[in-house]
Each structure stands twice: as structure tokens, then as C-alpha cells.
Amino acid sequence: MSKSERPSRLFRNLNAKVASIPMILTALVVFVGGTAWTVLYSFTNSKLLPRLNFVGLDQYYRLWATPRWLVSIENLLIYGVISLVFSLVIGFILAALLDQKIRFEDTFRTIFLYPFALSFIVTGLVWQWLLNPDFGIQGVIRNLGWTSFAFDPLYNSSIVIYGISIAALWQGTGLIMCLMLAGLRGIDEDIWKAARVDGIPMWKTYLFIIIPMMRPVFITTLVIIASGIVKVYDLVVAQTSGGPGIASEVPAKYVYDYMFFAQNLGQGFAASTMMLLSVMIVIVPWAYLEFGGRKRV
Amino acid sequence: MSDQAVSLSAPSGAGHADASGPSGPKPRHIFSRRNIFLYGTLIVAALYYLLPLYVMIVTSLKGMPEIRLGNIFSPPLEITFEPWVKAWSTACTGLNCDGLSRGFWNSVRITVPSVILSIAIASVNGYALANWRFKGADTFFIILIVGAFIPYQVMIYPIVIILREIGLYGSLSGLVIVHSIFGMPILTLLFRNYFTSMPEELFRAARVDGAGFWGIYLRIMLPMSLPIFVVAVILQVTGIWNDFLFGVVYTRPDTYPMTVQLNNIVNSVQGVKEYNVNMAATILTGLVPLVIYFISGRLFVRGIAAGAVKG
Numbered sequence: 001m002s003k004s005e006r007p008s009r010l011f012r013n014l015n016a017k018v019a020s021i022p023m024i025l026t027a028l029v030v031f032v033g034g035t036a037w038t039v040l041y042s043f044t045n046s047k048l049l050p051r052l053n054f055v056g057l058d059q060y061y062r063l064w065a066t067p068r069w070l071v072s073i074e075n076l077l078i079y080g081v082i083s084l085v086f087s088l089v090i091g092f093i094l095a096a097l098l099d100q101k102i103r104f105e106d107t108f109r110t111i112f113l114y115p116f117a118l119s120f121i122v123t124g125l126v127w128q129w130l131l132n133p134d135f136g137i138q139g140v141i142r143n144l145g146w147t148s149f150a151f152d153p154l155y156n157s158s159i160v161i162y163g164i165s166i167a168a169l170w171q172g173t174g175l176i177m178c179l180m181l182a183g184l185r186g187i188d189e190d191i192w193k194a195a196r197v198d199g200i201p202m203w204k205t206y207l208f209i210i211i212p213m214m215r216p217v218f219i220t221t222l223v224i225i226a227s228g229i230v231k232v233y234d235l236v237v238a239q240t241s242g243g244p245g246i247a248s249e250v251p252a253k254y255v256y257d258y259m260f261f262a263q264n265l266g267q268g269f270a271a272s273t274m275m276l277l278s279v280m281i282v283i284v285p286w287a288y289l290e291f292g293g294r295k296r297v
Numbered sequence: 298m299s300d301q302a303v304s305l306s307a308p309s310g311a312g313h314a315d316a317s318g319p320s321g322p323k324p325r326h327i328f329s330r331r332n333i334f335l336y337g338t339l340i341v342a343a344l345y346y347l348l349p350l351y352v353m354i355v356t357s358l359k360g361m362p363e364i365r366l367g368n369i370f371s372p373p374l375e376i377t378f379e380p381w382v383k384a385w386s387t388a389c390t391g392l393n394c395d396g397l398s399r400g401f402w403n404s405v406r407i408t409v410p411s412v413i414l415s416i417a418i419a420s421v422n423g424y425a426l427a428n429w430r431f432k433g434a435d436t437f438f439i440i441l442i443v444g445a446f447i448p449y450q451v452m453i454y455p456i457v458i459i460l461r462e463i464g465l466y467g468s469l470s471g472l473v474i475v476h477s478i479f480g481m482p483i484l485t486l487l488f489r490n491y492f493t494s495m496p497e498e499l500f501r502a503a504r505v506d507g508a509g510f511w512g513i514y515l516r517i518m519l520p521m522s523l524p525i526f527v528v529a530v531i532l533q534v535t536g537i538w539n540d541f542l543f544g545v546v547y548t549r550p551d552t553y554p555m556t557v558q559l560n561n562i563v564n565s566v567q568g569v570k571e572y573n574v575n576m577a578a579t580i581l582t583g584l585v586p587l588v589i590y591f592i593s594g595r596l597f598v599r600g601i602a603a604g605a606v607k608g
Binding site: 268 | 318335336338339342343345346347348349350352353356365368369370376418421422424425426429430431434435436438443444446447448449450451453454455456458459462477481485497509510511535538539540541542545547559560563564567572575576579582583586587589590591594598604
């Protein structure tokens with residue numbers, strides 16, 4: 001009997017299974033398979049073509065001895081801290097301002113969010129122009145008479161990553177504002193009434209009552225920002241192409257350049273595995289907290 | 298009445314200084330200190346956000362001599378559309394001098410099929426996950442969601458190999474497949490959540506009437522979920538139009554999407570820099586997502602709230 005039941009079990013709900021084939025293939029072949037493949041080949045000395053010639057951790061030693069990679073990591077850290085802190089602070093403040101039952105709320109929200117519709121390439125090119133030392137902001141202020149004024153982040157290797165961060169913040173804070181606004185709208189009006197009855201000033205209410213209540217929103221936002229930080233690539237390509245010199249290189253660009261230009265696949269795989277690792281450090285604790293106890297995706 | 302919204306703000310806890318003041322209707326202070334601070338800050342912030350767009354437009358309408366002499370913030374003395382024409386039809390990338398139009402049409406040829414294919418796949422996935430769950434389905438779904446966080450750089454090369462094996466590397470169809478793959482996690486989540494929230498009775502009734510998997514999908518689910526399809530289209534069109542990484546990896550120079558071509562035009566090292574042409578080209582590339590954004594309004598916000606995970 002059991003023999004005749006087996007196939008019916010497999011073929012039950014067949015349409016749904018057939019329809020899910022693209023999803024299953026994507027999940028298993030691309031996401032799991034592709035990731036495993038890259039990690040595996042990061043232990044080889046593949047150059048122009050992937051080859052299974054294992055060299056242990058050599059690629060990783062070489063990676064961490066490469067100045068360009070170290071600069072990339074340093075830039076990513078600076079860029080990451082700036083993005084996290086400023087987009088959270090600015091996003092929250094804008095959301096709090098918009099939450100005061102103001103007029104023209106939609107207009108303001110539309111203005112704050114429109115850069116998010118633009119690509120990083122467009123963002124990078126606009127800010128490249130605004131920060132152009134001869135014609136941009138620096139040039140304009142010098143023409144006004146302050147001839148020693150200096151603001152040329154894209155041409156100064158010690159601050160170039162801040163110039164990129166300005167563009168990134170311009171593009172991304174609108175999104176954070178939207179998420180925060182949704183969080184603020186989810187707060188019960190009674191909380192505000194109670195705080196007012198108790199005579200707690202507004203800033204204290206925000207700081208000690210509202211923000212702690214919005215913890216889930218903040219955590220989700222944090223994860224979103226963090227996973228975006230690691231991916232930063234197009235913005236740098238458009239704004240500085242990694243220059244001056246290697247001053248604004250980032251890991252994603254390192255990976256791309258080593259895979260497709262330097263023809264040093266092993267290095268590219270090792271670098272991308274390091275990127276994966278850094279994402280996992282953020283995602284795994286979050287996923288554990290978020291989905292650990294209960295079953296909800 | 299005009300400032301009703303402002304005077305109503307007190308109950309919401311906007312923190313008027315006179316919370317314990319006398320009762321009765323509040324006097325209307327349009328220019329109260331609070332309002333000046335509130336709107337002042339918002340207007341300054343709004344100007345900051347609008348500035349780059351303004352500078353882009355102004356620059357693209359000036360002639361080069363005026364740009365060299367003048368101030369990037371000043372409006373053009375003489376409006377010229379020549380930079381736009383040049384950006385569209387004659388700007389050079391490498392040896393090709395047919396402007397951004399080629400990139401534009403490539404982007405259209407990439408975006409349209411990618412949007413259709415990715416939404417078709419993801420909506421069916423979401424439907425299967427919501428209504429026809431089979432054993433193991435959730436596992437694949439969780440892998441898919443976790444996969445959305447994996448940096449693309451990790452999966453780029455294996456996909457190059459797969460596409461090369463099936464002979465699609467460098468072609469537009471290859472890129473369409475890539476977009477469908479990477480759009481899948483977020484879209485599947487979007488559709489799954491939407492279909493789960495639809496009344497179960499509807500599905501049951503259709504089952505009793507003898508409708509099958511595809512019948513229910515096409516005749517009931519699809520017509521009832523048009524709003525979510527619109528959200529998905531907005532999300533995908535802007536996302537795919539704005540993509541750079543996949544375009545640069547999976548296409549060849551003659552099939553480059555608009556973003557890649559724009560970057561090549563503006564950041565090319567040869568020749569004299571024509572900032573007005575560059576800015577015209579930049580606006581042209583940003584125009585499609587901007588128009589979608591301004592038309593769709595709240596739906597866009599809904600889309601990004603769902604799609605934020607995409608990063």
C-alpha cells in the first residue's frame with residue numbers, strides 16, 4: 001500500500017510545486033549554491049578562470065596585506081558610521097517635525113523623499129558637480145570674496161569619503177524619514193496625552209518614552225541601513241571612481257575590479273566572502289532576535 | 298479655518314508651552330515661536346533637498362561660456378536646449394557618438410521584460426506560499442529572504458558562469474533573468490503578505506466550485522490584487538532602471554543600460570568637459586524614476602516601505 005501512496009504524496013499540490021520551481025531554483029542554485037561556490041573558490045588561487053587549486057587561506061592573507069583593501073575597509077567603516085548616525089538622527093528629526101500635524105505634510109514628504117527615486121549614479125554625478133572645486137560650492141563662495149575658502153572633499157584624499165557620505169545622506173535620509181514617520185504614527189495618542197498631563201517636556205517624551213517604544217522600528221531601520229552600507233558601489237564609481245588615488249575605494253569596488261579587470265578571481269572571491277561575513281555579523285543576531293522565538297517572517 | 302491643522306496640534310502632544318493654560322478655544326498664532334521654528338527648519342531642509350535638482354536643471358540650460366564665468370546657482374541668462382539635444386543624440390562614449398538615446402532604449406528593453414517576468418514569477422510564488430503551501434515551501438522562502446541580504450558581489454561570478462553555460466552572458470535576456478532573480482525575494486514577500494491577508498473564504502469558495510491552482514490565480518487573485526501589482530511595478534521599474542552593477546557586469550558596451558552609459562559619458566577622461574551636457578544627461582537618466590515617483594505618490598511610499606529590505 002505504501003508504495004502506491006508515495007507518488008501521490010509527491011504529486012499532491014503539483015501545480016503549486018511546478019509554479020514554485022523558479023523560486024526553488026533561485027533559493028538553492030543562486031543563493032545557496034552561488035554563495036557556497038564563491039566561498040569555496042576563495043580558498044583557491046584562481047586567476048583568469050576559476051580553478052580548484054586550493055591554497056588555504058593565502059588569498060585572505062594577501063587581502064589583508066593589500067593597502068587598497070585596508071583603505072576600502074577604513075572607508076567603509078567611516079562611511080558606515082556616518083550613514084548610520086546621521087541618517088538615523090536626521091531621518092528621525094524630519095519625521096518628528098512632520099508628525100506635528102503640520103500643513104503641506106505631503107509636499108514636504110515628497111521633497112525629502114524624491115532623491116531616493118534617483119539612482120546612485122545620478123546622485124553621485126550631481127554631487128560631483130556641486131562639489132567641483134572650480135565651479136561648485138567652493139567656487140561660488142570664493143567668488144563672493146572669501147578667496148581662501150576651501151571645500152573640495154572630492155579632491156582631498158583625507159576627506160573624500162565624507163564628500164561621498166554627503167551625497168549618500170542626501171539620497172537616503174528620505175527613506176529613513178518615511179520608516180520613522182510610520183513608526184511615530186504607530187504610537188498611541190494616549191501616550192502623548194499622559195506625558196502632557198504629567199508635564200513632561202516634549203523632547204523628554206521623545207527621548208525617554210517614544211524612542212524606546214519605537215525599538216522595533218529602529219532595529220529594522222538599522223538593518224536596512226547596514227545592509228545598504230556594505231553594498232555601496234555605484235555612488236563611489238560615479239562620484240570619484242575611487243580616487244583621488246585609492247582614497248575613496250570601497251570593498252564592493254575592490255571585488256568588482258579584481259574579478260573583472262585585474263583577472264585575479266581568487267582575490268575577488270576572498271574579498272566578497274569578507275563582505276558576506278560582515279553582513280552576517282549584522283544579520284544573524286538580528287534574525288535571531290526577530291525570528292528566534294516565534295515563527296514569523 | 299486655514300490654520301486649523303496647526304491649532305489642532307495640541308491634543309496630539311505637539312507640546313505647546315501652555316499645556317496647562319486656560320481652557321476654551323486656543324488663540325491662533327500662525328507666527329508663534331513654535332511654528333516659526335517648525336516651518337523654518339522644514340523649509341531649510343526642503344531647500345537643501347531641492348538644491349541639487351535645481352542646480353542640475355539650471356546647469357543643463359546654460360551654455361558652456363556662461364558656466365565658466367558664472368555661478369552654479371544663478372539662473373541661466375540665455376536658455377539653451379542644445380545640451381539636452383547633444384546629451385540625447387550625439388554625446389560620445391568611447392567610439393560611439395550616438396548619445397544617451399541608445400542607453401535609454403536599452404534600458405527600456407531591459408526594464409519592460411524584467412518587470413513583467415519578475416512580477417509574474419513572484420506573484421505566483423507568493424500565491425503558492427499563501428494558499429497552496431506544500432512541505433518545504435517555507436524553507437525555500439526563508440532562504441530567499443535571507444538571500445536578499447547577501448551582498449550581490451558574492452553571487453555575481455557564479456551567475457556569470459551559469460549565464461555563460463546557457464549562452465546568455467552579455468545579452469539582454471541574461472540581464473532580464475538576473476533582475477528577476479534578485480527582485481524575487483522582496484516581491485515574493487510583498488505578494489505573499491498580500492495574498493495571506495485576503496479572506497480565506499474566498500479561496501475556499503472557489504475551491505468548492507472546482508477551480509484549480511491557475512484558475513483561482515487568474516480569475517480571483519489577480520483581479521483582486523491590482524493595487525499590489527501597481528506597487529510592485531513601481532518598485533521594479535525604479536529599481537531596475539536605476540541599477541548599475543548588474544548592467545555593467547552582465548551586458549556589453551552596445552547593450553549597456555542608461556545608467557552605465559551615463560557614467561561613461563560623464564566620467565570619460567577624453568575631451569573637454571561639457572558640464573551642461575553632463576547635467577542634461579544626468580537629468581534625462583533620472584527622469585523616468587522621477588516621473589514615476591511624482592505620479593505615484595503614496596503608492597511609491599508603500600512600495601519602498603515594503604522594498605526597503607532591498608537596501
